[in-house]
Amino acid sequence: xATDPKKRTPEExxxxxxRRSFLGLGIGAAAAVGxxxxxxxxxxxxxxxxxxxxxxxxxGNLVHNALYSGNHLAKEYPASAVRPIKVNGDIGMEKPIDxxxxxxxxxxxxxxxxxxxxxDIQALPRxxxxxxxxxxxxxxTVTQFAGARLSDFTAKFAxxxxxxxxxxxxxxxxxxxxxxxxxxxxxPQSLLAYEMNxxxxxxxxxxxxxLVMPVKYGIxxxxxxxxxxxxxxxxxxxxxxxxxxxxxxx
Amino acid sequence: xxxxxxxxxxxxxxYRIGVGSVTLFHFFxxxxxxxxxxxxxxxxxxxxxxxxxxxxALHFAFAWLFAINGIAYVLYTLISGEWRELWPExxxxxEAIQVAKNEAGFKVPLPPHGRYNAAQRIVYSAIILMGGxxxxxxxxxxxxxxxxxxxxxxxGYEWARWxxxxxxxxxxxxxxxxxxxVVRAGWPNFRAMVCGYDLVExxxxxxxxxxx
Numbered sequence: 001x002a003t004d005p006k007k008r009t010p011e012e013x014x015x016x017x018x019r020r021s022f023l024g025l026g027i028g029a030a031a032a033v034g035x036x037x038x039x040x041x042x043x044x045x046x047x048x049x050x051x052x053x054x055x056x057x058x059x060g061n062l063v064h065n066a067l068y069s070g071n072h073l074a075k076e077y078p079a080s081a082v083r084p085i086k087v088n089g090d091i092g093m094e095k096p097i098d099x100x101x102x103x104x105x106x107x108x109x110x111x112x113x114x115x116x117x118x119x120d121i122q123a124l125p126r127x128x129x130x131x132x133x134x135x136x137x138x139x140x141t142v143t144q145f146a147g148a149r150l151s152d153f154t155a156k157f158a159x160x161x162x163x164x165x166x167x168x169x170x171x172x173x174x175x176x177x178x179x180x181x182x183x184x185x186x187x188p189q190s191l192l193a194y195e196m197n198x199x200x201x202x203x204x205x206x207x208x209x210x211l212v213m214p215v216k217y218g219i220x221x222x223x224x225x226x227x228x229x230x231x232x233x234x235x236x237x238x239x240x241x242x243x244x245x246x247x248x249x250x
Numbered sequence: 251x252x253x254x255x256x257x258x259x260x261x262x263x264x265y266r267i268g269v270g271s272v273t274l275f276h277f278f279x280x281x282x283x284x285x286x287x288x289x290x291x292x293x294x295x296x297x298x299x300x301x302x303x304x305x306x307a308l309h310f311a312f313a314w315l316f317a318i319n320g321i322a323y324v325l326y327t328l329i330s331g332e333w334r335e336l337w338p339e340x341x342x343x344x345e346a347i348q349v350a351k352n353e354a355g356f357k358v359p360l361p362p363h364g365r366y367n368a369a370q371r372i373v374y375s376a377i378i379l380m381g382g383x384x385x386x387x388x389x390x391x392x393x394x395x396x397x398x399x400x401x402x403x404x405x406g407y408e409w410a411r412w413x414x415x416x417x418x419x420x421x422x423x424x425x426x427x428x429x430x431x432v433v434r435a436g437w438p439n440f441r442a443m444v445c446g447y448d449l450v451e452x453x454x455x456x457x458x459x460x461x462x
Binding site for chain 2: 010011014017018020021022025040047048049051052053055056059063067068069072073074075132134135136137138139140214215239242243244245249250
């Protein structure tokens with residue numbers, strides 16, 4: 001290679017520049033491919049490579065701190081917009097239960113467990129909302145729900161437990177379970193619903209009581225709730241264990 | 251981004267080209283999905299086949315790179331003043347038609363141009379605007395309740411998803427045409443794209459100039 005740049009011909013000068021640039025391009029491309037394989041070879045944290053799990057956590061915190069507000073309401077629709085909704089999950093509801101014997105177990109942040117009946121929950125102010133129920137798969141259906149606000153429920157039956165970081169819920173069989181951050185649980189549109197599209201909640205939609213949170217994907221909206229627990233420890237979450245974002249907020 | 255977006259779309263894939271009940275093309279045909287599954291196996295990453303959870307995790311991680319890279323590029327272009335070589339001028343729209351005719355094989359002379367010709371100015375600028383729109387539509391799908399105003403501006407949650415999808419189809423179309431044109435333009439042009447210089451004939455001699 002010429003040592004004095006003034007002595008290089010234009011062809012040499014160009015070849016020199018091109019060599020350097022293509023070397024850079026090649027290194028960049030190799031780094032991208034290598035990085036991709038590196039990422040996919042990392043140990044899994046709940047079914048996804050741990051760096052991705054970290055980013056999901058970071059995103060969740062960022063959204064929670066910077067974007068989320070209890071005043072940000074999901075859009076509500078007129079009754080004419082309601083459409084039939086598909087039944088997409090029966091995990092934890094495979095076997096029928098005796099609805100007349102159903103009771104809800106409530107574990108406040110402090111103090112002993114207690115049992116509640118559906119009548120206890122229906123005695124709370126009835127709130128109705130027509131919202132676009134969004135599935136993590138990407139589809140959504142405008143649906144009407146009625147029930148008690150989770151915030152009213154908490155104030156009445158577990159006063160003081162609003163200070164807990166999370167609410168955990170599970171089905172009678174314990175096969176389906178979710179964890180919800182307290183801010184989202186206390187959102188004014190978060191309901192413990194016992195009615196859907198003008199009728200008592202059907203079995204396949206989670207009778208007698210299900211969670212409806214328009215600020216979360218459907219995977220967090222657990223059906224057939226048997227137990228509600230207020231806790232500072234992050235409750236386990238069925239779909240987060242399958243690789244989904246724990247926060248899953250909208 | 252495109253690959254992880256496809257993993258997400260795969261979980262609910264209603265889009266098609268068609269009129270009424272007649273579908274000309276469904277995104278995506280079973281053969282395409284089969285091919286992706288095979289490619290995932292062949293590259294030693296079978297978990298990449300129809301995996302919504304992984305697709306979302308990848309998408310929401312690489313979206314940061316997409317956003318940071320895009321914002322850095324736009325800022326650099328603005329601050330350096332190089333946007334003047336990129337942003338379409340008034341005459342670009344007229345000249346772009348000549349460029350297109352010339353590309354299509356008609357004997358139309360190419361108007362003189364700087365780093366980018368008129369068609370390039372328009373298309374490259376459009377791609378940058380589309381990138382911004384991808385960010386906005388993406389944010390509207392990601393947090394439709396928190397940025398409800400943005401989702402509403404874009405026509406609602408479902409329209410935002412549709413727009414996000416078709417913007418991506420736009421990139422794919424641009425990419426395919428662009429690669430075909432680069433191949434057609436030949437090696438010196440590709441060398442100039444990568445290293446930023448080319449040889450041009452001057453009155454006296456060949457010189458290395460800053461080309462496109």
